[in-house]
Amino acid sequence: MKEVLSDIELPLQLGEETGVVVEAEVKERDSDWNLIRATFEGGELWIKDSGDEIGHNIRIRILARDVSLALSEHSDTSIINRLRVKVEKIQDIIDQSMLLVSLKAGNSNIIARLSRRSAHHLNINAGMEVWAQIKGVAILR
Numbered sequence: 001m002k003e004v005l006s007d008i009e010l011p012l013q014l015g016e017e018t019g020v021v022v023e024a025e026v027k028e029r030d031s032d033w034n035l036i037r038a039t040f041e042g043g044e045l046w047i048k049d050s051g052d053e054i055g056h057n058i059r060i061r062i063l064a065r066d067v068s069l070a071l072s073e074h075s076d077t078s079i080i081n082r083l084r085v086k087v088e089k090i091q092d093i094i095d096q097s098m099l100l101v102s103l104k105a106g107n108s109n110i111i112a113r114l115s116r117r118s119a120h121h122l123n124i125n126a127g128m129e130v131w132a133q134i135k136g137v138a139i140l141r
Contacts (some may be wrong), residue, residue, distance in 0.1 A: 018100065019063035020109050021140060026052045042105025043083040050139050059140040064100060064113035070131040071122055081134035085110060087126050090119065103132055110134075 024045065025037035034049045038058060045060060052058055073082055086105040093100055099119050103110040110132055114124070124130070 015094075016065055017063065018061060018065070018111060018113060019061055020111055022060045022062060022108050024058055024060050024112075026054055026056045026058060029054065040102035040106075040108055042085070042110070045081045045134065045137055047137055048137060052139075060086040061112060061138045061140050062134060063136070066135040066137070067103075067110060067112035068133045068135070069101065069112055069114060069118075069122065069124065070133055073131050074133070077133065079133045079135055081137065083110070083132045083134070085130060085132045087124060087128050089126055090124065103130075105132065 005057050022040050023066055023132070024040040026036050027039050027044070028037040029035075029049060030037070030046075031049075035046045036049050036052065038047055038060060039046050040060075047060065050058070068079075073084075083105045085105045087101060088104050089102040091100045091102070097117075099116055101112040101114055101119070102140060103112060112132060122130075
């Protein structure tokens with residue numbers, strides 16, 4: 001299922017629901033901020049504390065609309081989940097103002113939904129390394 005959801009060339013367009021599912025392990029709980037840190041092959045993500053035990057495996061949903069790209073890492077942002085990724089493919093979608101960008105974080109797939117203008121401005125091309133900034137994630141049950 002992970003592979004199907006992350007294939008941006010599928011004729012099925014999920015619109016606002018386009019995204020991926022990442023398998024991760026809960027590694028840390030930060031009670032001060034009510035967050036957990038989950039790690040996966042491509043890095044780590046801070047997520048709202050779900051009550052899952054340390055060491056528990058979880059499935060995390062990342063929607064393409066919640067992923068933005070930057071050419072360099074920015075620490076002066078409210079977005080705490082930032083991953084170094086490689087651009088794999090860029091795909092046109094039904095909405096002519098937008099693109100889907102397939103990314104690799106380690107062995108994990110992530111999809112970003114960008115405006116054509118942003119992709120052009122940043123000169124996003126397959127093979128380049130960029131920073132994925134993930135605004136929101138959800139744990140699947």
